[in-house]
Amino acid sequence: MFVPAQPGDLVSSIQTPALLIDLNAFEENLALVHTYLKKHPNVSCKPHAKSHKCNEIAKLQIESGCTGICVAKLSEAVNLADAGIKSICITNEIVGDKKLDILVGLTAKYPDLEISTCLDNFDNAKDLNRKMKNIANKKIDVLIEVNVGQNRCGLEPGKPVADFLEQILTLENLNFVGILCYQGWNQHIRDSEERKKAVIEVVGGKVKSTLQAIKEANLPAPEIVTGGGTGTFIYEAESGVFNEVQPGSYVFMDNDYNLNGDGGIKFRQSLFLLSSVCSINKSGNFVVLDAGWKSTTMDSGVPVFKDYPEFEFVWGGDEHGMMKEKIASKNGEKSKKLDVEKFSLDDKIWLVPGHCDPTVNLHDWLVGVRDGKVESVWKVDARGPGF
Amino acid sequence: MFVPAQPGDLVSSIQTPALLIDLNAFEENLALVHTYLKKHPNVSCKPHAKSHKCNEIAKLQIESGCTGICVAKLSEAVNLADAGIKSICITNEIVGDKKLDILVGLTAKYPDLEISTCLDNFDNAKDLNRKMKNIANKKIDVLIEVNVGQNRCGLEPGKPVADFLEQILTLENLNFVGILCYQGWNQHIRDSEERKKAVIEVVGGKVKSTLQAIKEANLPAPEIVTGGGTGTFIYEAESGVFNEVQPGSYVFMDNDYNLNGDGGIKFRQSLFLLSSVCSINKSGNFVVLDAGWKSTTMDSGVPVFKDYPEFEFVWGGDEHGMMKEKIASKNGEKSKKLDVEKFSLDDKIWLVPGHCDPTVNLHDWLVGVRDGKVESVWKVDARGPGF
Numbered sequence: 001m002f003v004p005a006q007p008g009d010l011v012s013s014i015q016t017p018a019l020l021i022d023l024n025a026f027e028e029n030l031a032l033v034h035t036y037l038k039k040h041p042n043v044s045c046k047p048h049a050k051s052h053k054c055n056e057i058a059k060l061q062i063e064s065g066c067t068g069i070c071v072a073k074l075s076e077a078v079n080l081a082d083a084g085i086k087s088i089c090i091t092n093e094i095v096g097d098k099k100l101d102i103l104v105g106l107t108a109k110y111p112d113l114e115i116s117t118c119l120d121n122f123d124n125a126k127d128l129n130r131k132m133k134n135i136a137n138k139k140i141d142v143l144i145e146v147n148v149g150q151n152r153c154g155l156e157p158g159k160p161v162a163d164f165l166e167q168i169l170t171l172e173n174l175n176f177v178g179i180l181c182y183q184g185w186n187q188h189i190r191d192s193e194e195r196k197k198a199v200i201e202v203v204g205g206k207v208k209s210t211l212q213a214i215k216e217a218n219l220p221a222p223e224i225v226t227g228g229g230t231g232t233f234i235y236e237a238e239s240g241v242f243n244e245v246q247p248g249s250y251v252f253m254d255n256d257y258n259l260n261g262d263g264g265i266k267f268r269q270s271l272f273l274l275s276s277v278c279s280i281n282k283s284g285n286f287v288v289l290d291a292g293w294k295s296t297t298m299d300s301g302v303p304v305f306k307d308y309p310e311f312e313f314v315w316g317g318d319e320h321g322m323m324k325e326k327i328a329s330k331n332g333e334k335s336k337k338l339d340v341e342k343f344s345l346d347d348k349i350w351l352v353p354g355h356c357d358p359t360v361n362l363h364d365w366l367v368g369v370r371d372g373k374v375e376s377v378w379k380v381d382a383r384g385p386g387f
Numbered sequence: 388m389f390v391p392a393q394p395g396d397l398v399s400s401i402q403t404p405a406l407l408i409d410l411n412a413f414e415e416n417l418a419l420v421h422t423y424l425k426k427h428p429n430v431s432c433k434p435h436a437k438s439h440k441c442n443e444i445a446k447l448q449i450e451s452g453c454t455g456i457c458v459a460k461l462s463e464a465v466n467l468a469d470a471g472i473k474s475i476c477i478t479n480e481i482v483g484d485k486k487l488d489i490l491v492g493l494t495a496k497y498p499d500l501e502i503s504t505c506l507d508n509f510d511n512a513k514d515l516n517r518k519m520k521n522i523a524n525k526k527i528d529v530l531i532e533v534n535v536g537q538n539r540c541g542l543e544p545g546k547p548v549a550d551f552l553e554q555i556l557t558l559e560n561l562n563f564v565g566i567l568c569y570q571g572w573n574q575h576i577r578d579s580e581e582r583k584k585a586v587i588e589v590v591g592g593k594v595k596s597t598l599q600a601i602k603e604a605n606l607p608a609p610e611i612v613t614g615g616g617t618g619t620f621i622y623e624a625e626s627g628v629f630n631e632v633q634p635g636s637y638v639f640m641d642n643d644y645n646l647n648g649d650g651g652i653k654f655r656q657s658l659f660l661l662s663s664v665c666s667i668n669k670s671g672n673f674v675v676l677d678a679g680w681k682s683t684t685m686d687s688g689v690p691v692f693k694d695y696p697e698f699e700f701v702w703g704g705d706e707h708g709m710m711k712e713k714i715a716s717k718n719g720e721k722s723k724k725l726d727v728e729k730f731s732l733d734d735k736i737w738l739v740p741g742h743c744d745p746t747v748n749l750h751d752w753l754v755g756v757r758d759g760k761v762e763s764v765w766k767v768d769a770r771g772p773g774f
Contacts, residue, residue: 002465002774013485072705093666095664151671152707153665153675184704278480278540279508293684293686294745297684315686318459318748320539322539345483358681358705362748362772384751387403387404
């Protein structure tokens with residue numbers, strides 16, 4: 001595992017490709033989320049570590065006022081628990097004998113750890129209950145995942161959730177605490193008014209009907225109604241229905257989020273992929289960079305250039321990307337001329353990744369920079385598919 | 388770094404998502420490449436480690452009769468040199484002060500290491516020459532990369548290469564050994580006859596004209612003419628012009644290569660992404676798996692199911708994928724019915740990745756399996772963007 005830089009290094013001497021964090025922008029984002037939530041004192045912020053997988057950042061989020069940390073999977077939870085994080089919510093279902101053993105083992109190993117996980121299947125709930133009883137001999141907090149439109153995991157809203165809740169209340173080592181209602185597919189509606197409208201519609205429909213069904217069945221109301229990503233958390237917070245939000249990308253941002261109309265929620269781009277010019281093609285008039293699919297992902301479009309937004313990033317395979325003139329736009333606007341003579345080999349080029357989460361997952365290190373110098377080098381502790 | 392399995396484990400107990408190697412298929416592929424090249428005794432096979440980034444596999448390739456190992460970048464070369472590989476070709480340009488120091492340091496650290504690198508820029512050549520003289524005080528083998536149509540790095544074919552060669556021959560610590568003429572863009576032409584024709588056209592045109600220009604300039608002929616990937620290496624080998632080929636994916640294969648007409652070159656799929664069923668949606672009639680963008684990449688299309696080719700993999704984000712019925716085809720053929728009742732939570736589902744190289748780059752471990760049991764667990768030593 002090659003460390004791309006050491007504290008004190010100049011940015012120009014960082015080994016590329018490497019992921020940088022602009023620490024000024026990052027620290028501003030850490031604080032901003034709480035500024036935005038100030039008007040909603042009943043709504044706590046439990047940010048999602050799937051974006052950074054980094055213990056150091058999770059600790060800074062807790063210091064900034066977050067009440068705990070969300071994770072996408074067990075390996076992320078194990079890392080954070082080992083690092084001393086005291087409140088962790090796994091926002092997915094943990095399935096399978098070995099994984100349940102690890103989860104139950106965590107509750108036994110750390111008696112003061114508040115850890116919760118999601119359920120959408122009674123067989124799985126029974127397995128978890130049995131292991132909590134036999135191995136840990138205590139209760140574990142559980143949330144029911146509601147399929148409010150993501151169409152992935154979760155139970156259908158309304159009565160199916162109430163019926164399931166009635167079942168899991170019979171399991172004595174599970175402690176029902178809430179419902180997870182995440183609107184992932186709404187995070188990137190570009191127009192902020194449309195996005196807000198879409199969120200409100202889901203809250204007023206699928207979320208409220210679920211709460212209503214639970215009430216009508218005379219079952220205990222969920223203490224926690226959670227969900228909300230970087231693109232929508234403010235709307236969930238304003239709804240009066242949610243009392244917890246889970247933004248993740250807000251610490252970094254990416255090009256996909258930057259293409260959103262912000263609706264007044266203005267996080268700064270803090271994550272960059274630093275690349276170097278490794279070849280200059282004068283006859284073809286393009287510059288080749290040492291950054292391809294193995295250093296930034298393509299699931300949410302191409303990266304853009306921080307300092308050269310007028311030019312286009314073109315994928316060059318696993319290890320390369322090209323800076324090229326944009327094709328002239330449809331309205332007859334001419335593309336800006338790219339003067340390759342202005343570039344030299346080893347010039348550093350800053351890219352804004354298309355999607356921060358899977359890009360961070362490619363890297364072992366996050367290099368924190370300020371004023372042209374490296375200040376911190378943080379490990380991406382839970383990097384990888386893990387378990 | 389969580390190890391997904393131990394030798395002796397049953398496949399059903401491997402922690403998912405995890406990359407598996409079907410060792411029978413893998414070993415067959417290791418041998419097959421030499422069977423195919425038997426008719427061409429003057430052509431050596433220097434396979435590309437960018438596909439596996441794994442020291443163990445590189446050693447097995449050498450044992451199988453390969454003359455050395457190609458790598459895409461310096462971090463891969465460092466790993467292999469430290470693991471005792473004696474012949475390494477870096478098929479890209481190494482640019483920048485620190486990277487050149489590391490390369491030159493390798494030649495000093497391992498006196499019996501035959502290492503070569505590519506050039507396409509005279510400033511870079513002079514930098515390398517100066518460091519080889521001042522630090523290592525010896526010569527390093529260099530190849531000129533020729534842009535035979537990849538339109539990425541490399542010099543234009545013909546006279547530009549001859550002119551550049553004349554320049555680098557003046558640099559006393561560089562030892563010109565050959566030219567790299569890689570046809571990456573031709574690897575996935577589906578029809579094997581068309582693919583062969585495309586390769587032959589490039590060899591007869593851009594490659595031969597480059598050799599001709601070198602000859603006409605009375606410069607030393609390249610000892611090595613190298614290139615060729617898994618989709619085309621046999622055509623380069625047959626050409627009589629190439630004396631080295633660099634297939635990489637052949638050890639694993641992937642869905643993109645499997646969609647090629649093989650033209651009689653039949654490698655077996657040995658690489659699989661093992662996933663588990665983590666949710667079952669009965670009303671939506673789909674199964675959710677714990678495998679998404681963080682465990683297999685989307686640059687070359689979706690993965691396919693080894694045992695359920697009739698169903699479709701649908702991305703569910705970073706950590707999820709769905710098994711769904713295929714949309715009925717245009718010719719009126721009905722899609723096969725997916726009976727979700729046949730699946731249980733934690734069922735293991737084998738996926739064939741769309742593109743092996745960047746998928747391997749997501750994982751820390753390659754789990755070798757045979758007869759339903761884990762036999763080996765190999766580290767992906769050079770995983771990551773590295774340097």
